[in-house]
Amino acid sequence: MPDFRLFLFRAFSAAALMFTAHTLPAANHNVTVGGSGLRFTPNQLTIQMGDTVTFSNAGGVHNVASQAGAFRCANTCSGNGANASSSNWVAVITFNNPGAFDFYCDVHGAPGEGMSGSLTVQGTPTPPPLSAGYTGTWYDPAQSGHGIFVEILPGNLMLAYWFTFTPDGQQAWFGGVGNVVGNTVSMPVVRSTGGRFIPNFNPAEIVRTDWGTLNFIFTDCNNGRVDFNSVIGFGTGSMLLRRLTLPAGLECPVPATTATARVAHDS
Numbered sequence: 001m002p003d004f005r006l007f008l009f010r011a012f013s014a015a016a017l018m019f020t021a022h023t024l025p026a027a028n029h030n031v032t033v034g035g036s037g038l039r040f041t042p043n044q045l046t047i048q049m050g051d052t053v054t055f056s057n058a059g060g061v062h063n064v065a066s067q068a069g070a071f072r073c074a075n076t077c078s079g080n081g082a083n084a085s086s087s088n089w090v091a092v093i094t095f096n097n098p099g100a101f102d103f104y105c106d107v108h109g110a111p112g113e114g115m116s117g118s119l120t121v122q123g124t125p126t127p128p129p130l131s132a133g134y135t136g137t138w139y140d141p142a143q144s145g146h147g148i149f150v151e152i153l154p155g156n157l158m159l160a161y162w163f164t165f166t167p168d169g170q171q172a173w174f175g176g177v178g179n180v181v182g183n184t185v186s187m188p189v190v191r192s193t194g195g196r197f198i199p200n201f202n203p204a205e206i207v208r209t210d211w212g213t214l215n216f217i218f219t220d221c222n223n224g225r226v227d228f229n230s231v232i233g234f235g236t237g238s239m240l241l242r243r244l245t246l247p248a249g250l251e252c253p254v255p256a257t258t259a260t261a262r263v264a265h266d267s
Contacts, residue, residue, distance in 0.1 A: 026050040026094075031117070034060035038108045040117040049098050049123025054264070055091045064091055067102050067111040071261035090264040095121045127183035130158065133221055133253045138241040147244060148226065150216075153177070158185045160214060167233060174211045185216040191232070216241075221252035 029051060032041040035058025045053065055064045055073070063074035063084040071077060073091035074084050084107045095101070098121045102111045109115035132152045139147030146164035153159055161175030178187025189211040195201055212231045218224035224241040228234070246252060 026052060028052045028054055028092075031055050033057045033064060033105070034062045034115075038105075038115045040064075040103065040105075040115065043117030045117075045119040047095060047119060047121055049095065049121055049125065051121075052092050052094045053119065055093065055103075057085070057087065057089045059086075061086045061107055062105045062115070063107070064093075064103050065106050067104070070101065072106075073261050073263060075263065077261040077263055091261055092264050093261045095119075096260065097121065097125050098123045127219060128221070128253055129182055130180045130185070130218060131253055133246070133250050134158075134218060135250055136246045137244045138224065139244050140239050141242055143239070148241065149175075152180070156180045158187070158216070160185070160187065160216065162189075162214070167235070176214070178214075178216075183218045187214050188212075189214050
């Protein structure tokens with residue numbers, strides 16, 4: 001019995017540690033703007049995705065801006081934020097994507113020069129969920145000549161048809177419908193054969209054969225990959241995907257903003 005209680009204690013302790021590790025709040029990092037000179041202190045940071053950086057003006061006419069356009073702040077973080085201010089402004093910037101970012105003062109610096117700094121945001125971004133903007137034709141530029149038509153349907157579904165060739169060189173097309181889960185879709189695939197061009201087309205002659213499965217993963221609105229597993233001789237493997245067309249009236253979803261900004265207070 002004591003051994004069983006010890007086992008339970010260890011199991012619950014491990015679970016608690018795992019839960020705590022995954023629920024730690026994002027960290028904040030403070031940067032002083034001006035005050036004792038024309039500089040940011042510190043002017044180099046390494047943070048984690050989701051962390052905030054609080055820029056506090058300690059004296060002088062300054063603002064904080066990013067060359068990438070992610071933020072520009074002083075008394076506001078709107079377009080007027082480019083107007084530097086001597087007030088005791090505090091700008092809180094949240095970095096949502098990994099990457100390298102610059103920051104500088106419009107009055108006293110430029111990216112990498114004068115009153116400037118840089119930070120590295122570490123972490124793995126969350127891929128955007130699939131939306132209507134993923135509809136279109138996709139292909140591998142290294143294999144131009146065949147490709148996949150994709151359409152995002154109501155009900156969180158995606159239709160895909162691959163217009164390609166058989167291993168022995170005959171034209172072939174096959175596809176199906178699958179559930180969208182985040183940025184991925186898995187679907188059973190059917191191949192239709194037996195048809196002929198009009199006026200000799202006869203629906204009764206169409207044969208639908210289980211082809212296998214297609215598994216899609218999209219890293220963004222223009223790039224992805226399809227993994228395939230055929231049960232009728234097309235083999236197993238994968239193909240990189242690049243967007244070829246975007247239907248009129250649809251928009252490719254913009255990646256998540258690299259940073260969001262707000263002014264904590266003015267004085």
